[in-house]
Structures are given as structure tokens and as C-alpha cells.
Amino acid sequence: MTGNEIRDSFLNFFAKRGHYIIPSASLIPANDPSILWTAAGMVPFKPFFTGAATPEHTRVTTCQKCLRTPDIDVVGKTARHHTFFEMLGNFSFGDYFKTEAINWAWEFVTVNLGLPKEKLWISIYENDDEAFEIWHKQVAIPADKIIRLGKDTNFWEIGVGPCGPCSEIYIDLGEHRGCGSADCGVGCDCDRYLEIWNLVFIQFFRDEEGNYTPLENKGIDTGMGLERVASVLQDVRTNFDTDLLREIMDYTAEQLKVIYGKDDKTDLALKVIADHSRAVTFAIGDGALPSNEGRGYVIRRLIRRAVRFGRSLGVDELFLHKVAGAVIHQMSGTYTDLGSNQGHIKKVILNEEKRFSETLANGTEILNKLIEEAIRAGNAVISGLDAFQLYDTYGFPLELTQEIAGEQGLLIDEDSFVQAMESQRSRARSARQETEYISETGVLYKNIRDERGTTNFIGYNALQAEAKVLALVKDGQNVQSAQAGDEIEIVLDITPCYAEAGGQVTDFAVLSGQDLNVMISQVIKPVENLIVHKGKVESGLLQVNDTVKIEVAGERRLSIARNHSATHLLHKALKEVLGEHVNQAGSLVEPDRLRFDFTHYAAVSNEELNKIEKIVNRTILSNLPVTVSESSLSKAREMGAAALFGEKYGDLVRVVKMGEFSLELCGGTHIHSTAEIGLFKLISESSIGSGLRRVEAVTGEGALHYIETKEQQLLMLAHLVKSSPNELVRRVESIIKSVKELEHESEALKAKLARFEVENLLSQVKMIKNIKVLAAKASAADMDSLRAMVDLLRDKIQSGIVFLSAANNGKANLVAAVTKDLTSIGLHAGKLIKEVAPVVGGGGGGRPDMAQAGGKDASRIPEAIEKVYTVVAEQIVK
Incomplete structure (x- = not known):
């Protein structure tokens, strides 16, 4: 079976068993700052397992694209390590449990994939007798082929939150693939017993003290690596020899004029390039861009690592953007966004390749200085720490540093290089945030919601409401009351307040009652269907179950709405002027300004900025109606609605339409017609990273204030140069001309004085x-x-x-x-x-x-x- 056939077979198998097929989520986790990448199939479903959100379907199945980097240094050296891979999975959110998950898994691998039963082995958690009974009595697996393993391998948990035991399916690939050890078996690190599917039974909740409480609604989370299964079905020794990667490697070999299988060095380079090119192609397609921090640093490192391996084969020309084209050609049938983003993806990679070529030149210069210093000092060895800094900062592989230094008869201190490398890995491991299901704060508010009810948001159509106080939280603890001077978090059963999301800042509000006044300065949504108001009690006493009045600061909300609607017009205008490759990469919508980040490869010229500004203002003057409707995600996509960066969408989405000009998915607040924006004025344009630009603008009252300020500056300048504003340009030109003439005279006089002084000095x-x-x-x-x-x-x-x-x-x-x-x-x-x-x-x-x-x-x-x-x-x- 090809990779595509395996993927389709898996999804169709579970669709026939009541599962809803969900397309792969972005590699950039939506609204989840705890992790850089979607690293497993369960990541998009974290809120459903915790109960923080309610799923529209209790059974789903996906083929999720994933990106992981902890094992980056062994990619290509082993048969199965990757940075990018596809994970097949089926999930249950309080629906079926172990019996169905185990029986379906066995049916799929033995019937649909046709794997021989006699070669399959099962692992379970050492205390999971329930799983043992199902495997042994229902599936009829011999007891001696069910291996009990410990908590470190077969119990899934990360900090506070849902957790549970695992059961894995292994296949015996034969003695010839083993390590030869007498105790080689399931769980051995060699290639003989290959894990192909992991079934996680989410049945407990682990609290801060380490206590495990059975969950009322149990869950299933499974993961099967597509590349790994393909290697078994296609009977090849490594994942790289499957059709999923081999086509990319063959294309790369043709570009680099080398032959796969010729020697280990060439094979390693081709494997690394194929793996990393898939990772960066998909990541850039999902909105990531190379930079010096966060996920941008990961992209930059992967590109440079792939380029270095190409250079290790003697290739100096730019090639990785072409390999990305091969990835897109192979994968765009399944991931259609790759095809539409092809130009953008290849250009970003090409720009980064060029940038790296310059960096390599700088690194070579620094290495040459290190060599000169070592020779001058009579040292025969260059510090391993210096070599590591060259590797870490400039992308110089140790081998290249050794080769250049060796030409001058110098060695590199490899031991200290390895120590520096391991030190960095340790820091990275300790700094890397694990995939938490839910935070401690999230647990607190989930419990409040489950025990006391949800919040009904009415803020799209109303700015005030009478509400009941469901809960009060102070310093992370539930309290029954708050008095003057207290900083408090308030949960209401109904609210008109918009919680900060999608780049739009929070509403401000006043909460009042008899002798009560609370100033609300922040509104958040820690879990689904619950809105929390953070504020300070100015006077009076606030208690749980009180009925209060809450009113949004209306002028502030209107200013925010103007700016938010303007971002939609701006997004469309940018595409019209600069090209369809422009995509939103972030935004900030405040009452006094808006900020919009987007993908583009060069500074936006003044002429282009003027065109963009005119398009937006012309659309504002057209008084287009702004309508909001709800639709299915698939229907909204068919209508051509644009999805915004960082947003997470369910099946039902909110579609904001501005005449026939703009159509976007958006959960923010908006005005009712474009004319309410008043005036749009761009005030700055700048670079914020490779291939990433930022514009800032003002609207409405903010635009008027901006223009008034500029007029005042104009009047002051006119006064200083004794001119009227209308004659200011002509007057300044005249002054500049006079200054240049005076400077010319001054230089002539200086020259004369210098000649006189020289003559005097010569005497x-x-x-x-x-x-x-x-x-x-x-x-x-x-x-x-x-x-x-x-x-x-x-x-x-x-x-x-x-x-x-x-x-x-x-x-x-x-x-x-x-x-x-x-x-x-x-x-x-x-x-x-x-x-x-x-x-x-x-x-x-x-x-x-x-x-x-x-x-x-x-x-x-x-x-x-x-x-x-x-x-x-x-x-x-x-």
C-alpha cells in the first residue's frame, strides 16, 4: 500500500464506525501558548479531553501533520526518527472506551492492513488488567505475547490533568533486524520489535498532589505513525525508503548530482534534506517564518541544517527551495493549501538560503581569525567552545570547522565541543514546555463552570446587562465576597463584555449595584463558555449570588470596532496591491490604533502604501453594509471566506462580510457599515522579520487626532521659517538652497584658511x-x-x-x-x-x-x- 492508500484506508475505516473525519490542524497550535508546535494528533483536542470545551462530535479521526525537534540530531541516522511526520489517530471524548478501541485496532492492522497475526505483539501498562482481559479473551492474543511494561513507557501523563495507561501494538520484523541480545524483545531499542500503534486510555485525573481520580467521561487517544506503517507494508528497512520520502530524496539526488545508496555520507545528507524540507515546507505553509526566536528559530535551524548537508556534498548553489517544490508536488493532493501557497513557501526558503550563504561567509571570516590567533599564540588546538559557537551562531558543522582548521595543521577540542552541545541540549530540555492538557488555573475555572454554570455572552448586540455573580476568585482561590480595595476575578451568568481574543483587546466596564462600584479592566476566557472579569472593587461589598449591573465602556468599544473592521479592509487591500501571497501573520486591535502583520518580501513603497490607503478609504466612503452570519466551516470556505492567523475554528463559524469587498471568519466586534470607520490613515510600515512586514494605522477619532497633530506641527514649522503652511515647501526649498550656498562658501573659506595655516606652519x-x-x-x-x-x-x-x-x-x-x-x-x-x-x-x-x-x-x-x-x-x- 502507498502512503496515500494507508491514510485513506485508516480514515475510511473509522468513518464507517461513526467517526467524523477532521482535516489536519495547523502545525502552529491555535490559542495554545504552552507549545511551539502541534507535536501529536491529540494536541487540537486537548480542551475536549479536559472538559474545558465541548466537542461537536464525540468520535473523530484524523491524519495530523506533526513537528518535533528533540531528536533532530539523529534524523537520518536511524530508521524512524523525523522532525515532520503524519500521525493517524482515532479519538473518543466520553463515548467508547477500551473494548472498542482495542478490537478496532486489531481489526484494522490484521484485516485492512493485512499484517500477519503471528508477528504482532501487545504491550500494556503493568497494572492494567482490564486491557489484558480484552486483548487475551476477546481478541484471543496468547498471554505470553502480551507484555506488561512500567509507568515510564506505558502510562501517559504530563503534570496536572487527564491521564491514563497505554497499550501498544508491535510487529516483529525478524531476527535479522535485531540486536542479537539474548533478552531482545518488546521494548528493546533495536529495530526488530517495531511499535506501530499506541492506544492511550484516558481514565484518570491527576491533581497537584499526585492523586489519581477516575474520570466520569473517559477518553481514547490513539496515534499511528504513517511513515512507520508504510515502511512495514512496503517491506523497506527505513521510513526514508517509503514512497512518502523516497520520491523527495530521488529528486534531491538529481538536483545535487549524487546517487542514493552510493555511500553513508551521501545517504545521510539526502535523508536529512528530505525530512527537513518536509518540515519547513509545511510549517511555512501554516504561517511560520524564519526568525531568531521561538518557532521561527526552529524553521531557520532546519533550513540551515538541510543546506549544510547539501554543502557537505560539495553543492554551493541554492537548492532547498526546489526540493520544497518536490514536497508540494507530492503532498498537495492531500494538503491542498500547499499548492495555493507554493510561491510564498519557495520564496521564503530561497530568501533564507541566500541569508545563510552570507552568514556562512561571516562564519568563515571568524574561523580564520580564530586560526590566526591560535597560530600566533603557538596553540595546536582550537577551543571546542569556540567551535560550538560557530556551529550554534553561524551554522558551521564541526566537520567543516575541523576541515578548515586541519588545512592549517590545527585540531579542534572535540570533548569540550561535545560538552557545550550537551549543555545546550540540557537547557533546551529543561526550558521546553511539555504538552499540558490543562493548567492549574484552567482546572479551577473548569470546576467553577461545571459546578455553577456557564456565561452567556451577549456583547455582539448589547453593551449592558443585569447579571448574577456565579463565582469570585481572589489570589487563585474561591471566595464568597470582596470589598473596597480588593483585586477580584468575577464570573457572571451573562455579560456584554468581550474577552480578549483574535488580536482584539479586552473591553473595559463598570460593574455596579447598591453602594457597589467595580472597575473592570480585563476580560478573559480561560475555558470554553466561561468569561472572567478582572477588576478592582472601588466601593461597597460584592458577594456570590448578588445581582449586579454591568456596562461596557461604549466609546472605547466603538473605537475598537472601527479598528477591527478596518483590519479586514486593510487585509483585502494589501492583497489587491501587493499580491495574493499576502497573508495575515498577527494583529493587534486597540481603541487608539491597529497593527497588522503580514507576509511580504520587501519594504512596501510609498506609492504602494498610498494605493492601499486609498482603497481602504474608498471602501469606507462606499458605506458598505457589514453583516455577520453563522455558517458551517466548509460552506464558509466554499464562499471564499479568509481564515485569520492563530484562530481556532469549530464546525460552526462566524462570517463577517463587508459588501462584496471582504469576507472573513472572525469572532470580534464590528461596526454596522464601513462608513462608521470614518477615516483610515496608515502611519507606519516596517520589517519585523525575514519575509514579514508590519503596518500601523488609525481610524475615526484616532485618525482625526493624528491629522490635528500633523497640522499643529505644520503650523509650528511655518512659523519657525516665517512662512504660511501653503508656502512651506517653497520656503524650505529656498532655505536649503541658501544653506548649501553658505556651506560652499564656508568650505572655500576653510580651504583658504588651511592654506594660510599650512604656509605659516611651514615657516x-x-x-x-x-x-x-x-x-x-x-x-x-x-x-x-x-x-x-x-x-x-x-x-x-x-x-x-x-x-x-x-x-x-x-x-x-x-x-x-x-x-x-x-x-x-x-x-x-x-x-x-x-x-x-x-x-x-x-x-x-x-x-x-x-x-x-x-x-x-x-x-x-x-x-x-x-x-x-x-x-x-x-x-x-x-
């Missing part, structure tokens, strides 16, 4: 033992001017010594020069300066023909000049 030349020596004080504004004067005097005297000093803000500048014919007989400008500079409280030195110094006491310049003649006389004698 002070003394002869010391038949050598011309000029030592004098000059009027020079800075060291550059002083050097220029010395050069001129040296040329004038043709043979001799020139020493000039000038005062500058109480300090002394010194410059000495010796003509070439005299340096050959031992006269030395650097030694002269070294002896004279201490007189003015300074130090310095330089070459035999030119030297300079600075001193802190300009009052002693005459003494320094006198000393010049003494030192020159001594040098002549020597």
Missing part, C-alpha cells in the same frame, strides 16, 4: 642634524582634520618629520608622520608618539610612518611640542 620647520622637523600647534576641529593637515604638510616638506597637536574641549589630539625615506633609517612615528603623549596625560602609538594619540590636558601642548625635538634627536643618534 616653523627646524633642521635637526640635516633632517626637517616640524612640531607645532594647529587649529583642527577633530582628529580627522588634524590627520589631513599632517598629510598635507608631509607632502609639502617631501622629506622629514611632522608633528601636530590641537586642543579640543580641553583635551589634546596628537598626530605624527615620518616620510618613507626616514623610516628606513630607524625614525619611527609610533615610538615618537608613545614618548610624547604622556606629557599631555595620554597614550598612543602606531606605524613607523603615521601615529596618533589623545591626551586629557590640552594646557601642556607646548611642553609636548618641545619634547618632540628632544625625542627626534635621540632617535637620529640611535
Whole structure:
């Protein structure tokens, strides 16, 4: 079976058993800051397992694209490690449990995949007798082929939250694939017993104290690696030899003019390039961009690592963007977004390849300096820490550093390099946030919701409401009341307040009652269907079960709505002017401004910015109706609705339409017609990363304030130059012309003065033992001017010594020069300066023909000049 056939077979198998097929989620987790990447099939469903959100379907199945980097250094060296892979999975959220999951898994691998039963083995958690009974009595697996393993491998848990035992299906690939050890069996690290499917039975909740409580609604979370299963069914030794990766490797080999299977070095390079190109292609397609931090750093590292392996085969030209094209060609049938984003993906990779070529040049320069320093110091070994910094900062592999250093007869301290590498890995492991199902705060609010009810948000159509206080939280604890001065978190049964989301900032509000006043400054949504109001009690007493009035700050909300609607118009205008490759990469919608980040490869010109601004304002003046409707996600996609970066969508989505101009999925608040935006004004455009731009703009009152400020500045400038605003440009042009004329006159006068001073200084030349020596004080504004004067005097005297000093803000500048014919007989400008500079409280030195110094006491310049003649006389004698 091909990879595509396995994927389709799996999804169809579970669809026939009541599972809803859900397309793969983005590699960038939606609304989940705890992790960088979607690293497992369960990640998009975390809220359903915790109960923080309610699923629309209790049975689902997916083929989820995943990205993991902890094992990046062994990719290509082993048969099965990858950074990018596809995970097949079936999930139950409080529906079926172990019996169905186990029986279906066995049926699929033995019937649909046709794997021989006699080669299959089962592992279970050591105490999971329930799973043992199902495998042994229902599926008829012999007891000696069901292996009990410990908590470290067969119990899934990460901190606080749902957890449970695992059961895995292994296949015996034969003794020839084993390690030869007498105790080789299921769980051995060799390639003989290959785990192909992991079934996680989510049946407990682990609290902060480590107590395990049975869940009322149990869950199933399974994961089967598509590449791994393909390697078994296609009877190849590694995942890289399956059709999923081999086509990409063959294309790469053709581009790099090498042959797969020729030698280990070539094979490793081709495997790494194939794996990393898949990872970066999908990640960039999902909105990630290379940068120096976070997920952007991962993309940059993967691209550079792939390029380095290409260079290890002697290939210097740019090739990885072409390999990305091969990935898209192979995978776009399943992941259609790849095809539509092809131009963007390839251009981002190409730009990063070019950038890395420049970085490599910089790294080579630094390595050459390290080599020079080592040779000069008589060292035969370059520090491993220096070699690691070259690797970490400039992408230099150790082998390349060793090769270049070896050409100069130097070695690299490999032990300290390995230590530095391991130290970095340890830091990365400790810093890497694990995939938590739910935070401690999330647990608190989930319990409040389950015990006391949900919040009904009415803020799309109302700005005030009468509500009941469901819960109060202070310092992370449930409390029954709050009084004046308390910082408090309030849960209401109904609210008009918008919780911060999708780039739109929180509403401000006032909560009031009899003698009660609470200022609300933040609104959040910690779990689904529950809104929390954070504020301070200004007066009165607030208690659980009180009935209160809550009112949103209306003018602030209206300003936010203007800016939010303007981002939709801006997004469309950017696409019209710059191209369809433009996609939103983040936004911020505040009452006084909006910020919009988008993908683009160059600075936006003033002409383009003007076009964008005109399109938006023309659309505003068109008074287009802004309508909001709910639709299925699939129908909204068919209508052409744009999905925004970082948003997570269920089957039912909110569609915001602005006439026939803009159609986007959005959960934010908006005005009713584009005319309410008033005026749109772009105020800045800048780069925030490779291939990523940012514009800021103002609307409504903010735009009026911006224009008023500019008008005031215009009036002040006109007043300063004694002009009217209408004549300001002409007046400034006239002033600039006058300034240039005066500067020209000034330079001419300076040149005349310099000639007069030079003539005057030449008259002070003394002869010391038949050598011309000029030592004098000059009027020079800075060291550059002083050097220029010395050069001129040296040329004038043709043979001799020139020493000039000038005062500058109480300090002394010194410059000495010796003509070439005299340096050959031992006269030395650097030694002269070294002896004279201490007189003015300074130090310095330089070459035999030119030297300079600075001193802190300009009052002693005459003494320094006198000393010049003494030192020159001594040098002549020597």
C-alpha cells in the first residue's frame, strides 16, 4: 500500500464506525501558548479531553501533520526518527472506551492492513488488567505475547490533568533486524520489535498532589505513525525508503548530482534534506517564518541544517527551495493549501538560503581569525567552545570547522565541543514546555463552570446587562465576597463584555449595584463558555449570588470596532496591491490604533502604501453594509471566506462580510457599515522579520487626532521659517538652497584658511642634524582634520618629520608622520608618539610612518611640542 492508500484506508475505516473525519490542524497550535508546535494528533483536542470545551462530535479521526525537534540530531541516522511526520489517530471524548478501541485496532492492522497475526505483539501498562482481559479473551492474543511494561513507557501523563495507561501494538520484523541480545524483545531499542500503534486510555485525573481520580467521561487517544506503517507494508528497512520520502530524496539526488545508496555520507545528507524540507515546507505553509526566536528559530535551524548537508556534498548553489517544490508536488493532493501557497513557501526558503550563504561567509571570516590567533599564540588546538559557537551562531558543522582548521595543521577540542552541545541540549530540555492538557488555573475555572454554570455572552448586540455573580476568585482561590480595595476575578451568568481574543483587546466596564462600584479592566476566557472579569472593587461589598449591573465602556468599544473592521479592509487591500501571497501573520486591535502583520518580501513603497490607503478609504466612503452570519466551516470556505492567523475554528463559524469587498471568519466586534470607520490613515510600515512586514494605522477619532497633530506641527514649522503652511515647501526649498550656498562658501573659506595655516606652519620647520622637523600647534576641529593637515604638510616638506597637536574641549589630539625615506633609517612615528603623549596625560602609538594619540590636558601642548625635538634627536643618534 502507498502512503496515500494507508491514510485513506485508516480514515475510511473509522468513518464507517461513526467517526467524523477532521482535516489536519495547523502545525502552529491555535490559542495554545504552552507549545511551539502541534507535536501529536491529540494536541487540537486537548480542551475536549479536559472538559474545558465541548466537542461537536464525540468520535473523530484524523491524519495530523506533526513537528518535533528533540531528536533532530539523529534524523537520518536511524530508521524512524523525523522532525515532520503524519500521525493517524482515532479519538473518543466520553463515548467508547477500551473494548472498542482495542478490537478496532486489531481489526484494522490484521484485516485492512493485512499484517500477519503471528508477528504482532501487545504491550500494556503493568497494572492494567482490564486491557489484558480484552486483548487475551476477546481478541484471543496468547498471554505470553502480551507484555506488561512500567509507568515510564506505558502510562501517559504530563503534570496536572487527564491521564491514563497505554497499550501498544508491535510487529516483529525478524531476527535479522535485531540486536542479537539474548533478552531482545518488546521494548528493546533495536529495530526488530517495531511499535506501530499506541492506544492511550484516558481514565484518570491527576491533581497537584499526585492523586489519581477516575474520570466520569473517559477518553481514547490513539496515534499511528504513517511513515512507520508504510515502511512495514512496503517491506523497506527505513521510513526514508517509503514512497512518502523516497520520491523527495530521488529528486534531491538529481538536483545535487549524487546517487542514493552510493555511500553513508551521501545517504545521510539526502535523508536529512528530505525530512527537513518536509518540515519547513509545511510549517511555512501554516504561517511560520524564519526568525531568531521561538518557532521561527526552529524553521531557520532546519533550513540551515538541510543546506549544510547539501554543502557537505560539495553543492554551493541554492537548492532547498526546489526540493520544497518536490514536497508540494507530492503532498498537495492531500494538503491542498500547499499548492495555493507554493510561491510564498519557495520564496521564503530561497530568501533564507541566500541569508545563510552570507552568514556562512561571516562564519568563515571568524574561523580564520580564530586560526590566526591560535597560530600566533603557538596553540595546536582550537577551543571546542569556540567551535560550538560557530556551529550554534553561524551554522558551521564541526566537520567543516575541523576541515578548515586541519588545512592549517590545527585540531579542534572535540570533548569540550561535545560538552557545550550537551549543555545546550540540557537547557533546551529543561526550558521546553511539555504538552499540558490543562493548567492549574484552567482546572479551577473548569470546576467553577461545571459546578455553577456557564456565561452567556451577549456583547455582539448589547453593551449592558443585569447579571448574577456565579463565582469570585481572589489570589487563585474561591471566595464568597470582596470589598473596597480588593483585586477580584468575577464570573457572571451573562455579560456584554468581550474577552480578549483574535488580536482584539479586552473591553473595559463598570460593574455596579447598591453602594457597589467595580472597575473592570480585563476580560478573559480561560475555558470554553466561561468569561472572567478582572477588576478592582472601588466601593461597597460584592458577594456570590448578588445581582449586579454591568456596562461596557461604549466609546472605547466603538473605537475598537472601527479598528477591527478596518483590519479586514486593510487585509483585502494589501492583497489587491501587493499580491495574493499576502497573508495575515498577527494583529493587534486597540481603541487608539491597529497593527497588522503580514507576509511580504520587501519594504512596501510609498506609492504602494498610498494605493492601499486609498482603497481602504474608498471602501469606507462606499458605506458598505457589514453583516455577520453563522455558517458551517466548509460552506464558509466554499464562499471564499479568509481564515485569520492563530484562530481556532469549530464546525460552526462566524462570517463577517463587508459588501462584496471582504469576507472573513472572525469572532470580534464590528461596526454596522464601513462608513462608521470614518477615516483610515496608515502611519507606519516596517520589517519585523525575514519575509514579514508590519503596518500601523488609525481610524475615526484616532485618525482625526493624528491629522490635528500633523497640522499643529505644520503650523509650528511655518512659523519657525516665517512662512504660511501653503508656502512651506517653497520656503524650505529656498532655505536649503541658501544653506548649501553658505556651506560652499564656508568650505572655500576653510580651504583658504588651511592654506594660510599650512604656509605659516611651514615657516616653523627646524633642521635637526640635516633632517626637517616640524612640531607645532594647529587649529583642527577633530582628529580627522588634524590627520589631513599632517598629510598635507608631509607632502609639502617631501622629506622629514611632522608633528601636530590641537586642543579640543580641553583635551589634546596628537598626530605624527615620518616620510618613507626616514623610516628606513630607524625614525619611527609610533615610538615618537608613545614618548610624547604622556606629557599631555595620554597614550598612543602606531606605524613607523603615521601615529596618533589623545591626551586629557590640552594646557601642556607646548611642553609636548618641545619634547618632540628632544625625542627626534635621540632617535637620529640611535
